[in-house]
Amino acid sequence: MMAYDAMNDVDDDVLMVLYANGDQEAARALTYRHAPRVLVLSRRMLRDMAEAEDVAQEAMLRLWKIAPNWRQGEAKVSTWLYRVASNLCMDRLRKKSGTNLDDIPEPADDKPSVEATMLSKDRVTALEQAMQQLPVRQKLAVTLRHIDELSNPQIAQIMDISVEAVESLTARGKRTLAGLLLGQKEKLGLE
Amino acid sequence: MMEKKPDISPDQQLAAFFDAAKAKNGKVNAAFLENVMALAVGETEVRAKPPIAPVATAPAFTKLIRSLGGWKSVTALTACTCIGIVAGYVAPNSLDYLDLGGAQTIAETFDDDGFSVASDIETLFQEG
Numbered sequence: 398m399m400a401y402d403a404m405n406d407v408d409d410d411v412l413m414v415l416y417a418n419g420d421q422e423a424a425r426a427l428t429y430r431h432a433p434r435v436l437v438l439s440r441r442m443l444r445d446m447a448e449a450e451d452v453a454q455e456a457m458l459r460l461w462k463i464a465p466n467w468r469q470g471e472a473k474v475s476t477w478l479y480r481v482a483s484n485l486c487m488d489r490l491r492k493k494s495g496t497n498l499d500d501i502p503e504p505a506d507d508k509p510s511v512e513a514t515m516l517s518k519d520r521v522t523a524l525e526q527a528m529q530q531l532p533v534r535q536k537l538a539v540t541l542r543h544i545d546e547l548s549n550p551q552i553a554q555i556m557d558i559s560v561e562a563v564e565s566l567t568a569r570g571k572r573t574l575a576g577l578l579l580g581q582k583e584k585l586g587l588e
Numbered sequence: 589m590m591e592k593k594p595d596i597s598p599d600q601q602l603a604a605f606f607d608a609a610k611a612k613n614g615k616v617n618a619a620f621l622e623n624v625m626a627l628a629v630g631e632t633e634v635r636a637k638p639p640i641a642p643v644a645t646a647p648a649f650t651k652l653i654r655s656l657g658g659w660k661s662v663t664a665l666t667a668c669t670c671i672g673i674v675a676g677y678v679a680p681n682s683l684d685y686l687d688l689g690g691a692q693t694i695a696e697t698f699d700d701d702g703f704s705v706a707s708d709i710e711t712l713f714q715e716g
Contacts, residue, residue: 416628419636424628432624433616441609450620457624461631521612524605543606571602579601 409474410467417464424461431475432457434545435482441540442486442533444525452489456482472554479547480555483537490533527577535570542567 404412404426415423435456439449456478528536534556541552542563549567553560646654656662 416632419632421625421629421632424632425625428621428624428628432621436616436620450617450623453620454623454627458627458631461628464631465635520605520608524609543602544609546610571599574602574605578605 410469413464413467413474414469416461417467427460427474428457431460431478434475435478438479438540438545439482439486441525441528441544442483442537443489444529448489452482452485455485473551476551476554479541479545479551480557483555487533487537523578524574527574530577531570531573535566535573538563538566539570539574543571 404422407415407423407426409427409430412423412427416427432453436449436453439452439456440446443449443452459481460474460478528539531539537556538552541547541555542549547555549560549563552563556563558566653659653662656665
């Protein structure tokens with residue numbers, strides 16, 4: 398078995414093969430490389446650390462299960478994990494809301510509740526509050542694009558939509574966020 | 589004359605919010621990572637277990653044959669049963685073919701002797 402440090406530069410596909418053959422150091426390398434990012438994404442989507450940990454663990458468990466059948470070169474491990482985690486998050490949000498995500502109407506700009514909360518919140522909290530106003534798919538697209546800094550083609554793979562659809566979702570999301578946040582810049586110390 | 593502020597795109601204006609969110613990622617709980625590792629170990633152990641061999645289950649008919657002592661015993665029992673049924677149903681005179689080894693039945697013996705005794709007594713009376 399290779400030591401964990403020696404695996405820092407090893408490709409994800411190779412790590413998957415090693416893990417499928419029982420190498421736990423490969424699993425450790427994959428865990429440290431991907432689990433934190435999956436957890437952060439889940440937390441941003443769900444805004445609940447316990448739920449986010451559940452989702453991230455479920456996504457990682459699915460990765461361990463699929464390892465023996467992993468087809469090298471077909472998908473990136475990170476993209477695959479983001480996709481699984483995104484779907485799990487959307488399922489949970491769907492159950493919470495009890496409505497079809499596609500049926501959720503676009504929010505009106507300048508929601509007073511966001512303005513009110515921004516008085517006592519810092520920028521991150523204000524952003525999170527504003528993100529909650531977005532439809533889930535817009536929220537996911539904006540998060541992946543502007544916080545996780547993934548490329549549009551990567552996001553398209555994760556969300557199983559076209560690159561154009563990703564661009565549309567992020568543009569609409571940012572327009573809504575701008576409407577909710579930029580009017581409050583002074584209060585947030587951004588002027 | 590007022591100096592006009594340069595136009596800043598919404599993207600640039602939102603960048604401060606996104607940068608703040610990126611910085612907030614924070615450290616990941618070590619226990620969470622250990623849980624994920626434990627899942628990896630558990631999954632490896634599940635895969636390492638040899639598949640459970642299916643237990644051979646005999647059908648009820650085979651169990652019955654075995655309880656009677658196997659096929660040989662069952663064949664012998666069946667043959668004896670068949671002979672018994674045939675012997676019970678067929679007419680007695682059709683059993684002549686059975687070789688009794690030359691032995692006479694009691695009735696035959698009595699009948700023969702009876703006739704011979706009776707004829708002997710009659711002869712004695714006639715002779716006085």
